[in-house]
Amino acid sequence: MASDLHLESRRGECVSNLLRYNGATALLLAGDIGPTALVAKAFERWPVPVIYVLGNHEYAMSAKLQTAPPSGEKWLNRNVLLLENGVASDGNNRIVGCCLWTDFDLLGQQAHAMELAKGEIAGGARGRRTHTPAPETSLGWHFSSVNWLTEVLSTATTGRTVTLSHHAPHRRSLVQYRNHSNFDAAFASNLTRLLRKTDIWIHGHLHHSLDYQVGRCRVLCNPLGSVGRPNGQFIPNLIVLLV
Template sequence: MKLQLLSDLHQETESFAPEPAPDAELLVLAGDIDSTWKAFDAFRGWPVPIIFVAGNHEFDGRELNDAWPALRARCESLGITMLERETCVRSGADGRRIRFAGTVRWCDFDLFGEAQRDKSMRAGSYFMKVQRSTLNGEVFAAPQVRDEALACRAWLADTLAAPDDADATVVITHFGPSLRSADPRYGSQAGTASFCNADDDLLPGADLWIHGHVHCRHDYTVAHAGGTTRVVCNARGHTKRGESAGYDALRVIAV
């Protein structure tokens, strides 16, 4: 199956017109499309199926308990399949059945281990202030984000461990699954734990892992006892920071 990948379009501030890749069979939106949700209209009537996993900025200034059902309804009205701790199976033109497992997979701040968790959470408090979200009426701060992240991880671990009859498994998360996915501009500083998780042990459960969030592009392969897992990020980012330079919005990868 040939997949077109888009993420981190940030249409709340960016001017970008997405176009279908001519040879794509499915479009994956890996989060941070538009914090206002208005730009989702651009995907109405898209010529191939769309699978969407939300990013953190889809919840800017919102109460999560209200935002989740509203965002799902918005996607359904546009014919977009939204996954949050859910799976779906789609068949490619070659007849192969591909299982997609999707979740935001919020950051649990354990990227550098338990000993660095408090430091990472302190660094992460800045990003939570930018997001300005609430959960159950309380500020969606680092401890609450970690709780949500651990629930996402538990679901993903159980899902990847369960038997299935698909020909391949694709994981879609907004947050990166490994320090390998860190933005090279920031590397191993504490704030990177707000962008990536230490999910390296889950990689063997996937043939392909797609993510966004880091505002740079990645395409690397991780070898393990079960074979290899390809990790791809095709995030656009912000023009004013030079992150969108050279962005290939029509890029297609095969799984």
């Protein structure tokens, strides 16, 4: 499992130089991997199926995603399965996936957090074109995903449940480098009630490694990070056992 490979800034790099196959039955990618067409091509020949959710950078790079976001399960090719409010199952264990976004309300100051996000989008573009959705738009998508997760995680399953998202489900994901400003609310939401219904939650978006427990749920993040500031803790062959 991995996230935030940012292939858009690693053009020409072969993914087998970034990730090592570890014998797992699937590879889970938690967003910010690269432009979707590039991701599909890069992982078409990965030894096992690749289960993938979009990150905010995939949206930023595509006008089409913003106007027509995916929904459900979509095979990008014979090996790469994109989930957006979609489920992948091996008949026993299940992976439920979405980009997730945030409610901007982590610190209880939603309006200010949304203003900060707007400023960041405008500043981050620096004259370049970005298709990052407006906070009001991503807020709607967040609630759609939370409603969908609430429903699907409430249905019984025989095996383990893994939730795969780009944005984080708990404020503990922020502690290592963010300073608890309202902009943190663009990274994580308080979804403790959903953590109670999942065994493992894998996310990206933060560019530091995480492995912590909230109740029964293990939360993991294994991002490679940007070319300029790669995550030194990144594990190229990290495997999670569903036991």
